[in-house]
Amino acid sequence: MTMPHLVIACHECDLLHRLHSLRYGERAKCSRCGAALYARKRDSFLHTILLAVTSLILFALANSFPFMTFELHGRVQQSLLSTGVWEFFERGMWELGLLVLAASIVFPFLKIIGMLYVLVPLEFHYRPWKAALVFRMVEQCQTWAMMDVYLLGVIVAVVKLADLAILVPGVALYSFVALIIALAAADSALDPHEVWERMEKIR
Numbered sequence: 001m002t003m004p005h006l007v008i009a010c011h012e013c014d015l016l017h018r019l020h021s022l023r024y025g026e027r028a029k030c031s032r033c034g035a036a037l038y039a040r041k042r043d044s045f046l047h048t049i050l051l052a053v054t055s056l057i058l059f060a061l062a063n064s065f066p067f068m069t070f071e072l073h074g075r076v077q078q079s080l081l082s083t084g085v086w087e088f089f090e091r092g093m094w095e096l097g098l099l100v101l102a103a104s105i106v107f108p109f110l111k112i113i114g115m116l117y118v119l120v121p122l123e124f125h126y127r128p129w130k131a132a133l134v135f136r137m138v139e140q141c142q143t144w145a146m147m148d149v150y151l152l153g154v155i156v157a158v159v160k161l162a163d164l165a166i167l168v169p170g171v172a173l174y175s176f177v178a179l180i181i182a183l184a185a186a187d188s189a190l191d192p193h194e195v196w197e198r199m200e201k202i203r
């Protein structure tokens with residue numbers, strides 16, 4: 001079926017194509033360069049919602065339980081996910097603190113909440129207030145949510161401190177790793193074309 005008013009540009013060579021609605025599992029390719037234009041994913045909404053809810057639970061665990069316990073000469077110190085951020089603030093490096101806070105806590109949280117805010121009502125045929133704006137924000141958060149960079153920093157610190165102190169990873173660290181995986185899976189399950197299509201249908 002052709003949707004006459006909908007046209008899509010190939011992101012590789014800019015050739016314009018008329019949009020056809022695809023069946024589940026089908027994939028549209030550029031007729032000039034062969035790049036994938038879009039694919040229809042099976043049960044995209046349900047999978048994305050379930051993965052976003054999982055991410056939200058993992059986010060709560062990662063932010064409330066101890067991240068790492070250090071033991072040095074009998075002195076035990078427990079740190080939280082946010083401890084690194086406060087350390088930066090206390091040392092006057094607030095730009096760095098803000099960057100870490102944004103990339104590891106604020107943007108991932110906004111992304112999860114934004115996904116649920118748009119997808120859950122649409123699944124029940126109701127269009128939430130400012131849905132388009134919020135969904136654009138979700139797509140923007142993709143660029144700024146860089147939890148893997150935070151994790152890389154943690155790994156470097158652990159390797160450096162391993163000889164000096166005893167380090168015990170906490171519940172939050174495991175939850176944080178699982179959160180990175182769950183959020184990546186939610187991204188891959190999400191089908192933006194279907195979200196925009198449903199938003200257009202429900203007015």
Ligand SMILES: [Zn+2]
Nearest residue numbers: 010013030033
């Ligand atoms: Zn092309």
